[in-house]
Amino acid sequence: MTAQSDAVNRAPSPSNELKMSRLLLRVRPGEYIFASLLVVTIIWTAIALPGKPELSASLFQHLGLLGGFCLLVGWSVVKPSRLTRALPFIAMVFLISVLYTSLGLLGFELHGGGYDHILSGIDTWIFGTDPALVIQHWTSPGWTEFLSIIYLFFLLYIYLSMILGCAAFQGQEREAFLLGISLNWTLAFFGYLLVPAGGPIGYHADHFTVMLEGGPAFDQMMKGFWDVGGAIGAFPSLHVGGTFFFCAFDWRKRPFRGMTYTPILILITISTVYLRFHYIIDWFAGIAVALSSLWAAPRITAWWTRRAEAAQAWEGR
Amino acid sequence: MLGHALRSTLISLGLRIFFRDERVIGREALLHAHAQTPLLLVANHPNGVVDPLLIANALPRKRRLLFVDTLPPGRWSRRLLEGLGGREGGDVEDLARALSAGRVVLMFATSPTGGAAPDLEAAARVALTFAASEGTSSSLTILPVGLFYSEPHIFRSGSLVSLGRSVDLDAWRHAQPRGHDTPLDATVVHLLAETLRERLGEVMLRAADQDEAEVVSWAASIMTGVERGPTDVGALAMTAEDRYRTHRLLAEHYAILRESHPDDVGALEARVKNHHRALDALGVEPGEVHVEYRVGSNAHFALRELELVALGSWLAAWGALNHVIPYRMIGPMAERRAASPHEIAGWKMFYAFMIFPLFYLAQTAIMAVWLGGWASLYLLTLPAFGYYAMVYIERIRSASQRLRGFFKLSFNPALQSSLAKESEAIVEEMLRLAALVDGPTASPKTPTAAHDPSGHPAGDGEAADP
Numbered sequence: 201m202t203a204q205s206d207a208v209n210r211a212p213s214p215s216n217e218l219k220m221s222r223l224l225l226r227v228r229p230g231e232y233i234f235a236s237l238l239v240v241t242i243i244w245t246a247i248a249l250p251g252k253p254e255l256s257a258s259l260f261q262h263l264g265l266l267g268g269f270c271l272l273v274g275w276s277v278v279k280p281s282r283l284t285r286a287l288p289f290i291a292m293v294f295l296i297s298v299l300y301t302s303l304g305l306l307g308f309e310l311h312g313g314g315y316d317h318i319l320s321g322i323d324t325w326i327f328g329t330d331p332a333l334v335i336q337h338w339t340s341p342g343w344t345e346f347l348s349i350i351y352l353f354f355l356l357y358i359y360l361s362m363i364l365g366c367a368a369f370q371g372q373e374r375e376a377f378l379l380g381i382s383l384n385w386t387l388a389f390f391g392y393l394l395v396p397a398g399g400p401i402g403y404h405a406d407h408f409t410v411m412l413e414g415g416p417a418f419d420q421m422m423k424g425f426w427d428v429g430g431a432i433g434a435f436p437s438l439h440v441g442g443t444f445f446f447c448a449f450d451w452r453k454r455p456f457r458g459m460t461y462t463p464i465l466i467l468i469t470i471s472t473v474y475l476r477f478h479y480i481i482d483w484f485a486g487i488a489v490a491l492s493s494l495w496a497a498p499r500i501t502a503w504w505t506r507r508a509e510a511a512q513a514w515e516g517r
Numbered sequence: 518m519l520g521h522a523l524r525s526t527l528i529s530l531g532l533r534i535f536f537r538d539e540r541v542i543g544r545e546a547l548l549h550a551h552a553q554t555p556l557l558l559v560a561n562h563p564n565g566v567v568d569p570l571l572i573a574n575a576l577p578r579k580r581r582l583l584f585v586d587t588l589p590p591g592r593w594s595r596r597l598l599e600g601l602g603g604r605e606g607g608d609v610e611d612l613a614r615a616l617s618a619g620r621v622v623l624m625f626a627t628s629p630t631g632g633a634a635p636d637l638e639a640a641a642r643v644a645l646t647f648a649a650s651e652g653t654s655s656s657l658t659i660l661p662v663g664l665f666y667s668e669p670h671i672f673r674s675g676s677l678v679s680l681g682r683s684v685d686l687d688a689w690r691h692a693q694p695r696g697h698d699t700p701l702d703a704t705v706v707h708l709l710a711e712t713l714r715e716r717l718g719e720v721m722l723r724a725a726d727q728d729e730a731e732v733v734s735w736a737a738s739i740m741t742g743v744e745r746g747p748t749d750v751g752a753l754a755m756t757a758e759d760r761y762r763t764h765r766l767l768a769e770h771y772a773i774l775r776e777s778h779p780d781d782v783g784a785l786e787a788r789v790k791n792h793h794r795a796l797d798a799l800g801v802e803p804g805e806v807h808v809e810y811r812v813g814s815n816a817h818f819a820l821r822e823l824e825l826v827a828l829g830s831w832l833a834a835w836g837a838l839n840h841v842i843p844y845r846m847i848g849p850m851a852e853r854r855a856a857s858p859h860e861i862a863g864w865k866m867f868y869a870f871m872i873f874p875l876f877y878l879a880q881t882a883i884m885a886v887w888l889g890g891w892a893s894l895y896l897l898t899l900p901a902f903g904y905y906a907m908v909y910i911e912r913i914r915s916a917s918q919r920l921r922g923f924f925k926l927s928f929n930p931a932l933q934s935s936l937a938k939e940s941e942a943i944v945e946e947m948l949r950l951a952a953l954v955d956g957p958t959a960s961p962k963t964p965t966a967a968h969d970p971s972g973h974p975a976g977d978g979e980a981a982d983p
Contacts, residue, residue: 367821456908
């Protein structure tokens with residue numbers, strides 16, 4: 201008994217490295233992934249800065265966002281509680297709307313222009329003509345207004361899905377859900393950085409012969425569109441990718457909700473081309489991003505949990 | 518082969534529509550059924566329409582089923598069931614030959630109308646005839662199958678196929694005393710029938726009469742609610758498997774205690790009935806008395822249901838509108854054909870499969886007048902919208918039930934507490950009585966020797982055979 205107590209007393213206190221690795225394992229994989237998006241953005245902007253001094257504002261903006269995000273994550277791992285653990289995710293939801301504009305614009309600045317000609321070319325190669333130009337002949341104020349409501353409904357859908365998903369899922373399932381959201385948006389934002397595009401509304405502005413006309417929802421949507429930066433962030437389509445992600449996640453876990461939203465997913469997808477915000481290739485890219493997130497999130501979560509448990513077991517020896 | 522694959526797919530699809538929750542327990546008993554090993558199934562028969570389909574769906578896809586049953590008199594329904602492998606009053610020799618040809622043969626030991634004790638002599642005779650025809654190389658597995666429906670009288674009930682301990686016929690015959698191993702000897706047939714009766718008894722729920730079945734079912738619901746303990750309003754779903762396990766354990770104890778402690782059992786029965794009446798009068802389910810009505814979980818439930826009710830209403834309305842006429846038609850047809858109220862839902866599905874496609878074609882032809890080729894899209898969406906309408910109505914019913922529970926109980930905590938206490942007292946009394954059967958440390962939750970910890974009968978093996 202005495203020998204045991206002595207052994208316990210003599211046991212060295214955890215080293216700083218051990219403490220650090222324990223803290224690092226408390227950071228969620230989704231938080232690393234989101235932070236890596238900001239880090240890549242900052243490095244790329246810094247490299248481009250000497251030739252483009254106008255990027256300095258963007259560099260400082262993203263440095264500030266990364267710093268704030270890291271502070272919140274740090275706080276949540278050092279003083280873990282329900283509130284502090286929720287804060288990085290809430291911050292991510294806020295950052296999603298900020299980064300949509302900042303990265304959408306930055307992509308154009310880093311590349312010195314967009315790649316709409318390639319995306320429109322792919323659509324034309326597949327369909328023989330650009331579908332956005334064909335569809336203009338079938339537009340009507342009623343359809344435009346209806347599809348604008350559907351397009352705007354996307355925002356309500358994603359926030360409702362996040363709230364209800366966080367309340368409904370527990371344990372690893374919830375972690376996989378949160379990681380899937382982070383992955384989906386991070387991959388899409390990388391798309392904005394790598395393939396900046398404004399969509400048919402900008403690229404084909406001179407080619408459309410029919411003006412879109414709708415009602416108050418259409419006007420509100422267009423006002424929001426110009427407020428967040430105009431024709432940016434087309435590839436991949438997050439309207440399609442985000443809706444597809446939540447809908448497919450629901451089909452696996454809550455089939456009735458998945459069923460309910462499937463027609464809305466179809467309508468949102470149609471609305472993106474009808475309203476001239478996206479090419480059809482953006483749909484495929486959005487779906488590919490969603491499928492990758494759906495595939496990777498549970499696997500990364502399971503791997504991360506195993507790692508954390510193994511580290512705990514090792515410490516408890 | 519293509520016909521068989523298509524049939525299996527249609528059965529699987531039909532059952533998915535028909536049942537809310539479809540489970541198979543003890544599936545490992547079917548592992549050897551992937552090969553062409555002769556397999557004879559003996560089952561109880563609570564529903565004259567869907568039982569063979571449920572069993573066919575639980576089998577590996579490549580195995581073809583032949584089942585012996587009383588087929589309906591209607592020409593089309595009879596042909597359809599024959600197409601699915603149905604035979605009326607199969608000849609013993611024919612069935613033995615079907616086993617030799619690699620078919621899985623299913624024989625029902627009870628009647629859907631209930632009453633009679635399981636009859637397994639016919640199954641024993643088929644098995645032994647097969648053994649006699651195959652000689653020493655015969656190798657037949659007989660598998661008991663218990664079928665259970667959580668709400669047998671409704672569409673979208675829960676269903677459960679419980680596969681029990683198999684009997685290896687060769688091993689069984691070798692274990693018989695000398696002189697009792699001759700096939701088709703009346704004593705051997707009787708002995709095998711008794712073994713099968715015992716094995717089938719382990720997986721089926723039995724009740725002396727309707728009254729007993731109801732009391733045990735209510736008691737099982739009360740017990741499941743107490744076992745689950747405090748829960749959120751949105752987490753009350755109970756699977757057919759939950760109900761089956763509790764129901765079976767209670768029924769086993771009930772049968773013994775009714776003989777040994779009739780007064781105690783009578784008093785408990787009266788208490789269960791009174792409690793059930795009280796809950797029924799309030800319109801509350803047994804599990805709901807244990808719900809913790811907290812602001813957070815209530816808000817989550819309300820938001821979740823409101824979202825789906827609001828968004829799903831147009832889909833459900835479109836689905837209902839497109840199916841209302843054929844649906845109204847099949848109701849009376851099913852009622853006419855059903856031998857018992859439990860079969861009505863099964864016959865509805867049966868007629869739906871025959872009548873809905875005709876209506877779909879007619880409706881599409883009408884739509885084609887306006888839509889042209891786009892009408893084919895309308896045709897493709899019809900089954901999906903019909904299914905959605907059905908699930909939506911089910912969801913509305915369930916949400917209304919939770920809402921009723923919320924209004925009755927959350928504003929009257931004293932009533933909820935007294936009902937919860939009475940549930941707990943009933944379960945305590947059940948456990949006390951169970952201890953009289955199992956011993957002081959056991960309870961109905963304790964698995965008996967014949968069952969594994971999941972409550973399922975142990976796998977076979979020759980060691981388990983006599």
